[in-house]
Amino acid sequence: MKKLISKLRKEKGQLKAYSMSEILIVLCIIGILIYLVVPNQTSVVTSAKSIEAQNMLSMIHGLQKSHFYRHSKYTADFNELGFEESLTIDKGGQAVYKIEVIEASLNSFKATATALQDFDGDGVFNTWEIDQDRKLKEIVKD
Numbered sequence: 525m526k527k528l529i530s531k532l533r534k535e536k537g538q539l540k541a542y543s544m545s546e547i548l549i550v551l552c553i554i555g556i557l558i559y560l561v562v563p564n565q566t567s568v569v570t571s572a573k574s575i576e577a578q579n580m581l582s583m584i585h586g587l588q589k590s591h592f593y594r595h596s597k598y599t600a601d602f603n604e605l606g607f608e609e610s611l612t613i614d615k616g617g618q619a620v621y622k623i624e625v626i627e628a629s630l631n632s633f634k635a636t637a638t639a640l641q642d643f644d645g646d647g648v649f650n651t652w653e654i655d656q657d658r659k660l661k662e663i664v665k666d
Contacts, residue, residue, distance in 0.1 A: 569643060570643040570644065570650065570666055573620050573621075573639070573641075573643065573650075574650060574652065574662070576619065576620055576621055576637075577620075577621040577637035577639070577650070577652040578637075578652060578660060580610075580619075580621060580623050580637055581623070581635055581636075581637050581652055581653075581654040581660060582654070582658075582660070583607070584605070584607060584623065584625070584635045584654065585635070585654050585656075585658050587605040587606060587607050588605065588625075588628075588633050588635075588656065589656075591604060591605055592656075596630070597628075597629070597630045598628040598629060598630070598631075598632065598633035598656065599625070599628050599633075600625040600626075600627075600628040600633075601625075602625075607623075609623055612640055613640055613641060614640050620639055620640060620641050621637040621638060621639055621640065621650075621652075622637070622638050622640055623635065623636070623637050624636050624637075624638070631656070632655065632656045633655065633656050634653060634654070634655050635653070635654050635655075636651055636652065636653050636663070637651065637652045637653075638650075638651045639651070639666060642666065643666045644666055646666070648664060648665075648666050649664065649666060650662070650664060650665065650666035651663040651664040
């Protein structure tokens with residue numbers, strides 16, 4: 525290998541290569557670009573994970589309506605609804621949101637999905653809510 529390198533140097537004078545300073549400049553530019561792009565991705569992650577909450581609350585709404593048509597009332601009991609809650613991340617599962625029926629009466633109900641993970645690190649946990657009229661809204665933004 526040494527003979528090959530010395531032969532190439534003799535033929536062309538020197539091997540063509542990038543200097544250390546050129547490589548460091550390129551790495552710095554790549555680092556700055558990554559630094560600028562990564563913070564913008566947190567909103568994408570938050571909106572992607574909030575789809576879980578929206579889907580689960582829509583399922584709760586459908587089950588509540590079905591229960592209401594059979595029993596003429598809403599319920600806060602998941603067993604009566606036939607809803608099996610997914611294991612949450614704090615219990616070794618994959619679900620990021622805790623689903624709860626916070627209010628159930630003869631004519632109305634409210635269910636919430638509260639994030640168990642703070643997506644952007646500000647101490648605020650994302651919360652969604654749905655009611656008997658299928659009004660799905662984000663109560664607390666993260």
